[in-house]
Amino acid sequence: MHTATRQRIPWALAIPFLLVVLVFWMIPLIGSFIQSIQSDGLGATRWVGATNYTALFSDERYHHALRNTAVYAIGSITIILPLSLLLAHLLQRCSNAFRNTVTVGLLLPALTPPLILTFLFIQIFAGSHGILNNLLSIFGGETHIDWLKDPDHIMQSMIIQSTWRWTGFVTLFLLAALKSIPRMYLDAAKIEGSSSLNTLLNITLPFLKSILLFVALFLMLDAFVLFEGAYYLLGGSGGTSDAGLLLVAYTYHQGYGLFHFGTAAAISFTTAPFLLLLLGGVMLRWGKRA
Amino acid sequence: MKKNPLPTALRHAVLILALALFAFPFLWMLLAAFKSGNKAIFSPFPLLPETWQIDGFLDLWNSTRIPFTRQLANTLFIASMQTLGAVTLSVMMGYLFGRYRFRGRRALFGLTLLIVLIPRQVMLLPLFTWLNKLGLHDTPFSVILPGMLSGIGILYFTQVFRRVPQELVDMARTEGASEGRILWVLMPLIKPALFTYTLIHFILAWNEHLIPFIMLDHVNQMTLTLGLASLHGAEMQTPYNQIMAGSLVAIIPTIALFLVLRRHFETALRDLTHQ
Numbered sequence: 001m002h003t004a005t006r007q008r009i010p011w012a013l014a015i016p017f018l019l020v021v022l023v024f025w026m027i028p029l030i031g032s033f034i035q036s037i038q039s040d041g042l043g044a045t046r047w048v049g050a051t052n053y054t055a056l057f058s059d060e061r062y063h064h065a066l067r068n069t070a071v072y073a074i075g076s077i078t079i080i081l082p083l084s085l086l087l088a089h090l091l092q093r094c095s096n097a098f099r100n101t102v103t104v105g106l107l108l109p110a111l112t113p114p115l116i117l118t119f120l121f122i123q124i125f126a127g128s129h130g131i132l133n134n135l136l137s138i139f140g141g142e143t144h145i146d147w148l149k150d151p152d153h154i155m156q157s158m159i160i161q162s163t164w165r166w167t168g169f170v171t172l173f174l175l176a177a178l179k180s181i182p183r184m185y186l187d188a189a190k191i192e193g194s195s196s197l198n199t200l201l202n203i204t205l206p207f208l209k210s211i212l213l214f215v216a217l218f219l220m221l222d223a224f225v226l227f228e229g230a231y232y233l234l235g236g237s238g239g240t241s242d243a244g245l246l247l248v249a250y251t252y253h254q255g256y257g258l259f260h261f262g263t264a265a266a267i268s269f270t271t272a273p274f275l276l277l278l279l280g281g282v283m284l285r286w287g288k289r290a
Numbered sequence: 291m292k293k294n295p296l297p298t299a300l301r302h303a304v305l306i307l308a309l310a311l312f313a314f315p316f317l318w319m320l321l322a323a324f325k326s327g328n329k330a331i332f333s334p335f336p337l338l339p340e341t342w343q344i345d346g347f348l349d350l351w352n353s354t355r356i357p358f359t360r361q362l363a364n365t366l367f368i369a370s371m372q373t374l375g376a377v378t379l380s381v382m383m384g385y386l387f388g389r390y391r392f393r394g395r396r397a398l399f400g401l402t403l404l405i406v407l408i409p410r411q412v413m414l415l416p417l418f419t420w421l422n423k424l425g426l427h428d429t430p431f432s433v434i435l436p437g438m439l440s441g442i443g444i445l446y447f448t449q450v451f452r453r454v455p456q457e458l459v460d461m462a463r464t465e466g467a468s469e470g471r472i473l474w475v476l477m478p479l480i481k482p483a484l485f486t487y488t489l490i491h492f493i494l495a496w497n498e499h500l501i502p503f504i505m506l507d508h509v510n511q512m513t514l515t516l517g518l519a520s521l522h523g524a525e526m527q528t529p530y531n532q533i534m535a536g537s538l539v540a541i542i543p544t545i546a547l548f549l550v551l552r553r554h555f556e557t558a559l560r561d562l563t564h565q
Contacts, residue, residue: 009469010392013382017444020379023424024417024436025405031416087308090301102305104549105313111544112316113497113515116537119522119530120315168312176559211562218442225411228499232519248411248500255415256504268412275407 035265045262052266062267064242065250066274071155072230072246073223076162077216084167084215085208088174103175106168114229117165121233122148125157132160148234151243158230158244165229166222170215177211178204224275227252247271323347323535346531347539356509356517358536365513366543368430368502369495375438376491377484384447385473389459406441411500418504432505433513437495443487446562450483451476453561485551486558493544514540 036052038045056062087106091099109117124131125147133145147157181204189199205212227248231237238245238253247267255264318337323346325339350358387399410417417436426432454476462472477484502513509517518536522528548555 010386010390010395013386013470014398017379017383017439020435020439021401021405025408025410025439028410028413028417028420029408031420032413035416087305090305093298093301094305098302098305102309104545105309107548108313108316108541108545111493111541111548112319113499113518113537113540115499115515115519116319116533116540117315119533120319124315164312164315172555173559176556177562179556180560211559214562221406221409221442225409225500227411228503248414251412251414261415264415265413268414271412272408 032265032268035261036269038262040258040260040262048262052262053270055263056266056270061238061242061245061250064238065245065247065267068155068238068243068245069223069247072158072162072226073220075155075159076166076223077219079159079163080167080170080219081212081215083163084170084174087167087171088178091171091175092178099175103168103172106171108168109165110169114165115232117161118229118232121157121161121164125233149240151239151241154234154239154243158233161229161233162219162222166219170219173211173215174208177208181207220275224248224271319534319537323531323538325531343531346529346535349529350532350536353521353532356512356520358517360510361512361514361517362539364430364511365496365515365540368433368513369492369498371430372434372437372495373488373492375434376440376443376495377488379438380440380443380447380487381480381484382473383444384449385451385476387444387448388451389454402441402444404441405439406445409441410436410439414500414504417501421505427505428507428511430511433498433502436501437498440491443491446487447480447483449562450480454479482554482558482561485554489547489551489555492547496540496544 037047037049039048040052091102094102127146127149130147132147136145145153147153185203185207186199189203194202223246225248226246230244230246231249231252234244238249251264251267254260254267321337321339324342324344326341326343326345350356383402387395387402421427421432421436426435458476458479459472462475467475497515498513499515502516506512506516509520512520514536518533518540521533521536
């Protein structure tokens with residue numbers, strides 16, 4: 001009797017979730033699939049099978065978008081994670097008041113609406129007189145880079161913006177994680193005469209593994225849903241030679257710009273397996289534990 | 291640590307430099323809000339306004355181009371409702387996954403992982419078409435309802451509930467509490483996680499752009515960032531001081547919420563890293 005009730009309870013708890021999933025996820029997803037096997041355009045549509053998908057194989061812009069998204073995600077992660085770890089490490093040993101002030105300051109970018117950040121970053125990167133160029137000239141760097149126009153630098157600008165936005169947020173996570181490492185491990189390492197590098201590799205990083213994975217997952221997903229931060233930064237396009245075209249922006253352009261609904265849906269649909277591939281490892285770990 | 295003062299000084303120097311770099315655009319925005327008209331944006335220098343003005347705020351408040359207070363209220367409504375929904379659903383599912391073995395659990399968990407992998411932003415067009423069909427176009431619910439589904443939130447609460455000691459659950463059960471009641475009893479225990487997830491989801495919902503951008507057309511329905519963006523690059527001159535003033539107002543709630551909840555945030559993050 002008891003076990004019977006307990007078996008029923010879980011599904012009762014799942015009902016609201018399943019309803020929301022059905023209406024706001026499953027149906028659009030199926031709609032997306034149907035759209036993706038229909039012809040482009042506003043008028044009468046016809047079934048075209050996998051044509052939209054096969055067309056993507058030879059679509060240069062799609063390749064650009066895909067590669068850019070991957071570069072953006074991986075670039076952001078490889079810069080943000082070590083930088084945040086360094087900042088968190090330095091912050092850990094500061095006085096409380098100092099640490100609190102700095103963390104709040106570092107966190108401000110993550111709290112600011114991305115679109116507003118973009119307005120500011122347009123000025124930071126602007127032409128030959130932008131703020132970044134001025135800053136570089138102080139340190140004797142090259143100062144004639146047109147960050148947002150030069151295809152060699154567009155992706156760098158986007159990653160700088162992403163670094164600026166997320167580093168403080170990630171630092172906050174890592175700071176909390178560092179605090180949770182039992183002191184005795186670190187003390188023991190010190191007594192044993194372990195070098196700082198050794199301590200980092202053998203004690204700190206293993207402890208931080210799950211939080212680092214979480215952060216990487218978060219940044220990865222952010223790259224796949226990023227729209228305004230890239231689209232407006234580059235003046236409502238993918239930038240020169242599509243050097244800054246990201247997947248969501250390309251989907252948006254195909255759908256709302258060109259009314260190629262079939263193609264847009266096909267792009268959306270191909271995103272999922274790529275995400276699956278990229279995040280597979282992370283998910284597998286979590287799936288196992290849960 | 292006190293033994294070698296040089297590294298301490300160096301450490302502070304590096305952190306202050308980092309703070310300056312990361313907070314600079316924000317400082318710029320803050321000061322630009324008090325500058326006059328278009329001086330606000332093209333250069334942050336001179337850093338301080340020649341004369342401190344609050345015209346940016348006043349003009350925005352009384353703007354004929356966007357109903358600022360209305361949009362502020364819209365944003366607050368959308369972000370709060372979406373957060374409330376997401377927290378409720380995520381807690382329920384996290385409790386389910388974290389504390390029960392039942393038939394179909396694997397499939398349900400797999401579905402949750404798929405939801406993480408296929409976020410609403412990638413099925414933009416069908417979502418747009420479908421929400422229109424439901425009559426939600428240009429209503430706050432077109433942003434609230436799809437945003438209630440948070441795969442990450444569910445995964446997070448699954449971890450949280452797995453750490454709740456079984457004895458507590460058993461104790462409540464022997465006292466005859468129903469299963470739903472047990473979830474309620476456990477609430478105070480997961481308070482830090484609850485507040486933390488609320489904070490993060492609220493910030494993301496508050497700043498959400500893409501879905502509101504495609505769903506909300508009328509100025510009276512728009513959220514704050516959409517409204518501020520519509521001031522940008524219109525046929526008239528862009529009132530940058532108003533945009534900066536508006537942005538400043540726009541981030542106050544998120545900062546305030548962070549400061550209020552930060553204690554819980556730190557506890558929750560520490561718990562998360564303790565395996």
